[in-house]
Amino acid sequence: MDANQSELRPQAVSGKLRLRAVVTFLLVLIFVPCVLSPLTHAATPITFDEKQRLWVLQSGEATYAFGVNERGELQHLYWGKRIRAQDLTSAHSLPEWASFDLSTTTTPQEYPGWGAGLYVEPALKATFANGNRDVVLYYVDQKLEANHLEITLKDEISALFVHLHYRVYPDSGILERSAQIENRTSEEVTLESAQSASWTLPGDGSYRLHYLTGRWAGEWQLQTETLQIGKRVIESRRGSTGNDANPWFAIDETDKTDETHGPVWFGELGWSGSWRFTIERTPSDQYRVTGGFNPFDFGYRLSPGESVETPPFYAGFTDGGLGEASRILHRYQLEQILPGSPHPRIRPVLYNSWEATEFNLDEAGQMALAEKAARLGVERFVVDDGWFGERNNDHAGLGDWYVNSRKFPRGLKPLIDRVHHLGMDFGLWVEPEMVNPGSDLYRRHPDWVMNFPGRPRTEGRNQVVLNLARDDVKEYIFSWLDRLVTENDIGLLKWDYNRNWSEPGWPEAPFADQKKIWVRYVQNLYDIIDRLRSKHPRLEIEGCSGGGARVDLGVLRRVDQVWPSDNTDALDRLTIQYGFTQAYSPHVMMAWVTDVPNGINGRVTPLRFRFLVAMTGSLGVGGNLNKWSDDEIAVASKMISFYKQIRAIVQDGRLVRLVSPMESEFSAMQYVSQDSQQVVVFAFLHSQQFGRSVPLLYLQGLPEDAMYSVSTIDNGSEEHTGKLSGAYLMHHGIQLRLRGDYDATAMKLDRVQ
Ligand code: GLA
Numbered sequence: 001m002d003a004n005q006s007e008l009r010p011q012a013v014s015g016k017l018r019l020r021a022v023v024t025f026l027l028v029l030i031f032v033p034c035v036l037s038p039l040t041h042a043a044t045p046i047t048f049d050e051k052q053r054l055w056v057l058q059s060g061e062a063t064y065a066f067g068v069n070e071r072g073e074l075q076h077l078y079w080g081k082r083i084r085a086q087d088l089t090s091a092h093s094l095p096e097w098a099s100f101d102l103s104t105t106t107t108p109q110e111y112p113g114w115g116a117g118l119y120v121e122p123a124l125k126a127t128f129a130n131g132n133r134d135v136v137l138y139y140v141d142q143k144l145e146a147n148h149l150e151i152t153l154k155d156e157i158s159a160l161f162v163h164l165h166y167r168v169y170p171d172s173g174i175l176e177r178s179a180q181i182e183n184r185t186s187e188e189v190t191l192e193s194a195q196s197a198s199w200t201l202p203g204d205g206s207y208r209l210h211y212l213t214g215r216w217a218g219e220w221q222l223q224t225e226t227l228q229i230g231k232r233v234i235e236s237r238r239g240s241t242g243n244d245a246n247p248w249f250a251i252d253e254t255d256k257t258d259e260t261h262g263p264v265w266f267g268e269l270g271w272s273g274s275w276r277f278t279i280e281r282t283p284s285d286q287y288r289v290t291g292g293f294n295p296f297d298f299g300y301r302l303s304p305g306e307s308v309e310t311p312p313f314y315a316g317f318t319d320g321g322l323g324e325a326s327r328i329l330h331r332y333q334l335e336q337i338l339p340g341s342p343h344p345r346i347r348p349v350l351y352n353s354w355e356a357t358e359f360n361l362d363e364a365g366q367m368a369l370a371e372k373a374a375r376l377g378v379e380r381f382v383v384d385d386g387w388f389g390e391r392n393n394d395h396a397g398l399g400d401w402y403v404n405s406r407k408f409p410r411g412l413k414p415l416i417d418r419v420h421h422l423g424m425d426f427g428l429w430v431e432p433e434m435v436n437p438g439s440d441l442y443r444r445h446p447d448w449v450m451n452f453p454g455r456p457r458t459e460g461r462n463q464v465v466l467n468l469a470r471d472d473v474k475e476y477i478f479s480w481l482d483r484l485v486t487e488n489d490i491g492l493l494k495w496d497y498n499r500n501w502s503e504p505g506w507p508e509a510p511f512a513d514q515k516k517i518w519v520r521y522v523q524n525l526y527d528i529i530d531r532l533r534s535k536h537p538r539l540e541i542e543g544c545s546g547g548g549a550r551v552d553l554g555v556l557r558r559v560d561q562v563w564p565s566d567n568t569d570a571l572d573r574l575t576i577q578y579g580f581t582q583a584y585s586p587h588v589m590m591a592w593v594t595d596v597p598n599g600i601n602g603r604v605t606p607l608r609f610r611f612l613v614a615m616t617g618s619l620g621v622g623g624n625l626n627k628w629s630d631d632e633i634a635v636a637s638k639m640i641s642f643y644k645q646i647r648a649i650v651q652d653g654r655l656v657r658l659v660s661p662m663e664s665e666f667s668a669m670q671y672v673s674q675d676s677q678q679v680v681v682f683a684f685l686h687s688q689q690f691g692r693s694v695p696l697l698y699l700q701g702l703p704e705d706a707m708y709s710v711s712t713i714d715n716g717s718e719e720h721t722g723k724l725s726g727a728y729l730m731h732h733g734i735q736l737r738l739r740g741d742y743d744a745t746a747m748k749l750d751r752v753q
């Protein structure tokens with residue numbers, strides 16, 4: 001595109017001219033012939049029609065299409081149920097709406113720059129060295145290789161380039177988008193907003209937005225609301241993903257969609273720093289979701305020749321309701337995102353001693369717990385916080401990553417050896433990004449924490465945040481972690497992160513680069529984990545942030561499992577886990593059985609209920625085994641042994657959320673093995689009004705004529721209850737024998753014909 005393209009800019013016109021534009025647009029819609037050039041191959045996931053300058057991306061059940069319009073803008077055309085590429089025609093800008101909403105604003109662009117009278121959310125906003133703040137992006141060229149398409153756009157005047165990346169995962173139905181912004185001018189350009197993508201929805205429905213909110217010990221609360229005119233923002237300004245909102249959305253059509261049916265557009269971001277989604281419904285009922293780096297306090301200076309890459313934004317469409325949207329995401333995480341994908345390792349049953357001992361740990365106590373855990377059938381023993389430095393409470397020690405010699409006078413080796421001897425592998429807690437002012441590290445390097453010079457450093461849990469944007473801090477963290485894992489046979493690091501940012505200053509950086517901390521910190525965090533994992537390929541990591549405050553697809557590329565919440569009360573967990581599975585796979589969802597009264601809320605629930613709730617994800621035990629009775633130990637051993645039989649179905653199968661715990665006192669989950677031969681069902685009744693019966697439970701998605709041998713699990717023992725057909729299980733339903741408060745049951749169905 002060259003400079004005189006500016007002449008093509010939409011002008012404010014009115015009256016007759018506007019009418020003519022509307023008529024022309026309608027004629028174009030009716031008469032443009034639906035022909036695609038021979039370049040198009042229906043079987044390929046991405047097709048390009050050179051003549052019409054039109055791209056069609058086919059992924060799973062969905063088709064996504066865009067083209068270059070007559071002005072040279074990249075214009076969105078379609079996102080929804082699969083249609084043939086031949087049915088789509090070239091892009092034509094939409095008419096303005098009077099002189100107030102110019103065509104720039106009414107035409108849905110794939111990646112709009114803030115310029116030429118754009119009032120919808122921009123994907124890119126920049127300030128140039130000469131004072132210009134106008135960015136208008138036009139198509140330059142494309143590169144298409146199998147499932148990957150790169151489209152290059154350029155500002156109409158300056159040499160600011162944007163490379164849009166589209167990756168199609170044809171089987172899973174996911175489309176991945178990101179943008180690389182490149183400064184080829186001879187002067188600096190500062191970006192004030194750099195989004196990963198704008199997603200346009202068909203503008204003809206009444207839409208509902210589903211999103212996840214939370215707070216410490218109350219994460220993953222599913223919210224639903226009708227989208228009103230205006231901009232709805234969900235975001236984190238915390239420096240990390242955060243627990244008050246999660247970078248996931250699902251939008252469906254009011255009255256058309258539920259858990260099992262209807263259209264859903266959904267997406268999630270791969271970024272563990274501050275992020276923002278702007279979900280927009282314009283007064284003309286156009287809908288779009290724009291997301292990427294949070295523009296709040298954002299300022300990314302690009303020197304001549306420099307570029308920056310936005311996080312990946314993954315999205316999909318299904319006509320199969322919210323349940324299918326989740327299954328598409330779960331499958332995608334298993335096949336493409338998690339370490340070890342497409343076959344991430346099945347999660348071992350874990351014991352973590354945190355709730356049993358907190359900071360009062362020592363070698364003898366941990367060994368005693370390890371003996372008991374091994375007897376239960378636990379496969380991994382994890383020592384949590386308190387093993388290092390002067391860490392006797394949360395006031396000191398973070399930063400001093402040497403073994404506490406009073407608690408472990410012989411070092412960690414004897415304990416690790418004992419754990420191995422007992423047939424388990426060993427896990428250890430770390431919180432590498434934090435430092436207590438009461439630590440040797442802070443006394444040596446007070447300048448290593450993020451700060452604004454001369455201003456107080458706000459503490460949270462008595463700790464401050466190391467500035468990982470600094471390369472020396474990054475190298476220091478990598479080197480002690482590398483040493484720890486090299487010197488000790490560690491199978492799992494539980495990587496914690498117990499507060500969010502304050503005073504996000506980086507005084508050592510050049511003034512104009514100091515706000516890059518929002519991006520560089522996260523890139524360096526990823527770099528540390530990536531190097532550690534590639535140097536220690538057997539090492540696994542559990543992502544934790546005071547519970548589930550840092551779960552996103554950026555983290556999940558690097559960790560094998562996550563801790564969804566410090567709240568281990570089984571009843572609260574039902575809704576927490578229900579929300580979690582909207583966006584993330586049960587494979588990564590760690591769930592422990594802990595003691596009662598629960599340490600968080602004092603609630604007392606039976607052991608069977610606690611076990612079955614935890615068994616709907618990746619099972620762990622976190623109670624004080626020294627206090628468990630023989631009966632409890634016996635039940636626990638049987639439950640764990642049963643879990644081992646079904647865990648592949650739970651962790652890697654297809655989850656069907658049969659009955660929501662948010663709607664009544666009764667809830668149920670169904671998991672179907674990948675080969676469809678086995679089904680596991682969990683059902684929970686948390687309270688029962690006297691005389692009220694438990695509703696029939698209807699299973700879903702089974703072949704009608706298949707026969708299943710059904711067993712019920714009570715306290716871990718299987719009881720065969722006969723054979724039932726798929727049709728019976730789905731249409732007649734099962735009458736469960738649940739009664740009273742906090743009752744729970746599990747069923748295993750094996751296909752016999
Ligand atoms: C956080 C984690 C807990 C535990 C403690 C230790 O709160 O979420 O699981 O590790 O830190 O201090």
